[in-house]
Amino acid sequence: MAYIHNLGFPRIGKKRELKFAVESYWRGEINQDELLEKGKAIRVENWAIQANAGIELLPVGDFAWYDHILNTSLLLGAIPKRHVNTDGSVDLDTLFRVSRGKSPSGCACAASEMTKWFNTNYHYIVPELSKDQSFGLSWQALFEEVGEAHSLGYKVKPVLVGPITYLHLAKCADESFNKLSLLDKLLPVYQQVLKKLAELGVEWVQVDEPVLALELPEEYRSALNTSLAALNEQGVKILLASYFDSVKDYYEDIQHYPVAGVHFDCVAGEQDLAKLNQLLNDEQVLSLGLINGRNIWRADLSSIYNQIEPIAQSRGDNLWLAPSCSLLHTPVDLEQEDKLDAEIRDWLAFAKQKLQELKLLKLAIENEELTTLDLYSEPVKARASSKRVNNIMVQEKVASLNANHGKRQSAFSERVKKQQASLGLPLLPTTTIGSFPQTQAIRQARKEFKAGIISAAEYENQMQAEIRYAVEEQEALDIDVLVHGEAERNDMVEYFGEQLEGFAFTQFGWVQSYGSRCVKPPIIWGDVSREEPMTVSWTQYAQAQTAKKMKGMLTGPVTILFWSFTRDDLDKPSIANQIALALRDEVVDLQNAGIDIIQIDEPAFREGMPLKASEWQSYLDWAAYAFRVSASGVKDETQIHTHMCYAKFNDIIGAIADMDADVITIETSRSNMELLNAFEDFAYPNEIGPGVYDIHSPNVPDIVWVKSLIHKAAKKIPVERLWVNPDCGLKTRGWEETRAALENMVKATKELREELGAN
Ligand SMILES: CN1c2c(nc(N)[nH]c2=O)NC[C@@H]1CNc1ccc(C(=O)N[C@@H](CCC(=O)N[C@@H](CCC(=O)N[C@@H](CCC(=O)O)C(=O)O)C(=O)O)C(=O)O)cc1
Ligand SMILES: N[C@@H](CCS)C(=O)O
Numbered sequence: 001m002a003y004i005h006n007l008g009f010p011r012i013g014k015k016r017e018l019k020f021a022v023e024s025y026w027r028g029e030i031n032q033d034e035l036l037e038k039g040k041a042i043r044v045e046n047w048a049i050q051a052n053a054g055i056e057l058l059p060v061g062d063f064a065w066y067d068h069i070l071n072t073s074l075l076l077g078a079i080p081k082r083h084v085n086t087d088g089s090v091d092l093d094t095l096f097r098v099s100r101g102k103s104p105s106g107c108a109c110a111a112s113e114m115t116k117w118f119n120t121n122y123h124y125i126v127p128e129l130s131k132d133q134s135f136g137l138s139w140q141a142l143f144e145e146v147g148e149a150h151s152l153g154y155k156v157k158p159v160l161v162g163p164i165t166y167l168h169l170a171k172c173a174d175e176s177f178n179k180l181s182l183l184d185k186l187l188p189v190y191q192q193v194l195k196k197l198a199e200l201g202v203e204w205v206q207v208d209e210p211v212l213a214l215e216l217p218e219e220y221r222s223a224l225n226t227s228l229a230a231l232n233e234q235g236v237k238i239l240l241a242s243y244f245d246s247v248k249d250y251y252e253d254i255q256h257y258p259v260a261g262v263h264f265d266c267v268a269g270e271q272d273l274a275k276l277n278q279l280l281n282d283e284q285v286l287s288l289g290l291i292n293g294r295n296i297w298r299a300d301l302s303s304i305y306n307q308i309e310p311i312a313q314s315r316g317d318n319l320w321l322a323p324s325c326s327l328l329h330t331p332v333d334l335e336q337e338d339k340l341d342a343e344i345r346d347w348l349a350f351a352k353q354k355l356q357e358l359k360l361l362k363l364a365i366e367n368e369e370l371t372t373l374d375l376y377s378e379p380v381k382a383r384a385s386s387k388r389v390n391n392i393m394v395q396e397k398v399a400s401l402n403a404n405h406g407k408r409q410s411a412f413s414e415r416v417k418k419q420q421a422s423l424g425l426p427l428l429p430t431t432t433i434g435s436f437p438q439t440q441a442i443r444q445a446r447k448e449f450k451a452g453i454i455s456a457a458e459y460e461n462q463m464q465a466e467i468r469y470a471v472e473e474q475e476a477l478d479i480d481v482l483v484h485g486e487a488e489r490n491d492m493v494e495y496f497g498e499q500l501e502g503f504a505f506t507q508f509g510w511v512q513s514y515g516s517r518c519v520k521p522p523i524i525w526g527d528v529s530r531e532e533p534m535t536v537s538w539t540q541y542a543q544a545q546t547a548k549k550m551k552g553m554l555t556g557p558v559t560i561l562f563w564s565f566t567r568d569d570l571d572k573p574s575i576a577n578q579i580a581l582a583l584r585d586e587v588v589d590l591q592n593a594g595i596d597i598i599q600i601d602e603p604a605f606r607e608g609m610p611l612k613a614s615e616w617q618s619y620l621d622w623a624a625y626a627f628r629v630s631a632s633g634v635k636d637e638t639q640i641h642t643h644m645c646y647a648k649f650n651d652i653i654g655a656i657a658d659m660d661a662d663v664i665t666i667e668t669s670r671s672n673m674e675l676l677n678a679f680e681d682f683a684y685p686n687e688i689g690p691g692v693y694d695i696h697s698p699n700v701p702d703i704v705w706v707k708s709l710i711h712k713a714a715k716k717i718p719v720e721r722l723w724v725n726p727d728c729g730l731k732t733r734g735w736e737e738t739r740a741a742l743e744n745m746v747k748a749t750k751e752l753r754e755e756l757g758a759n
């Protein structure tokens, strides 16, 4: 009967053990053997959790010290020359050098770029390929991990990022070069990997090709055919896996792929179920991604059972059940959450519980009885009818939203005159993006406050001291528009989630964001409203410390939505509008408290875009509207900023204009201001702060470099509309490098003003 497997388990450990181990290794506090032991302990625990939950085929290759795409680059020997060991070999330290920007001699050199993994908040290390790229099996970790799992008696299914997805995600310095032409060189290495796995006694290998969720150009389609033909008959059975959206554009192709099985995402691509069941032959495995790997809700197992029961009877052993995608995107174990509201806790399932759900489904199919499932799903039904979830006042407010709520009082051309008159800022105003270093002392204080070791008053005093410090530093640097530094915020989304009604937050619900960095997304379970101001007193306190302008700092509705676990019983535009209304009140309160410049961050605006290009416009319309609702309750003189990072702007420039922020600050330094082309080509009318240095690196930019970037920007955007700022917030940096970098940024700006006769 049905078989249950898993596509990948969170690798961070129940209490972020991987983060702490890796960071200790970086600081030289533990040696490599100790690090390797800690990694092994996490893998062993993860396999045990999965096996105990009844999973019959365990994933291997889902563990990564930093990122699984980087693992793939090491496996295939595609590592930038600047990071490779002098003898040409690669090892664990090479891996960390690629991600953290070091040469083998220990000098600073550019790290490989990092970007978003499809439409998730996970970041991967972008493979860097060249025209003359060669590939060669270079990293044994996958095979060693298979050996480890076998020695513990587990039946395993190694997971590989497929060749086409790998090439799709890679970048080539020469953008005109067709990456797909490297496929011929790449496939023999994949074949070698498969043969080696076969020799280790592996029966099934999962080849992930999530590019099937995209609307691909024709050449990618034929490359997929070529690739899957080459991977066939290498001694193992291939389970082709796609996830994150429907594969509806490829039904006919999939029918002809020479693979032993196909996994697809039944949650995001529900419509694929009937079609793929019909198209795959009886010999092929149909793997259904039934349990949502992107959220934290307890599954409605009785409904799922009814959906699949007819298929289960006909497919028998060739029906596999799984989560929709790797569980990388969910927290590890709900059992640790002893402080969550009991009713809400019953509505949830984290990675471990999601696997237990699969087992319940399997048993129900075997026994052909639904009672256990009905019982399990009772809290799901209770949530659907819970009075707590619905807030009539909020619903009425959202229902009464109209076009006017998304409009400022006057057009930008009018507002800008009033703002220039009232704000009195110099040419090329300097500012930062919001956060200053989140030091160990800040985090320790918060930890002690949450544990009841220090009082609320002590915590507040300490955070106020941090704010004073940040203000003094900025005044000494002579920055024009100051920020309070966000010391009091654990995270730019979680902080708001903790204060808004309709949100729950966890103690250990960590999810990997990149490398050793994690986030703890809050959970939106009900209608969202604001009980009281969330940022006003901190901002007012900061403003009172300076005669300069203090910028209020908020996270926007689209970003709060996408960086939270969001409810599945209400459409995203409505949730975004609820959040937007709560933020609108906050924006007005900030204005009324004397704050004239307010930034509403939207770094997740681009990431929220659907994977299929044909669905972009409707998303962009509602997302830009929600932003405008949050921003439009103020008078013309109040200057609204927004900030975006991790984005290519070409696809969304129309929507950015539609957001109508007075100023947008963006990440551009790593692209050498190339990302500004979209703004230039579009003749973007409002003000722009293109980032003049990369905050992901500790390297301090020199004055000449910053000036050259501002010069470049001024060729694309009139200088009167330019701001000068870093690429993003400074929370991950230390004070020393921050101070030095900002000093150069300000000096460069002053020199330019002088050259332009504007001082
Ligand atoms: C801008 N980015 C963000 C994304 N998503 C978000 N939800 N938030 C973002 O800011 N996506 C895209 C990018 C990703 N970038 C980052 C950058 C940095 C981090 C990060 O630093 N994460 C921290 C955890 C942050 C946090 O919530 N801290 C809490 C708890 C702190 C803690 O661990 N305390 C220790 C004790 C203190 C100590 O000794 O240091 C403990 O509990 O043991 C807080 O500040 O209170 C990380 O450490 O991973 C994430 C994404
Ligand atoms: N205001 C935030 C934006 C990060 S995208 C910060 O400065 O950290």
Ligand SMILES: [Zn+2]
Pocket: 433, 603, 643, 644, 645, 727, 728, 729
């Ligand atoms: Zn940012």
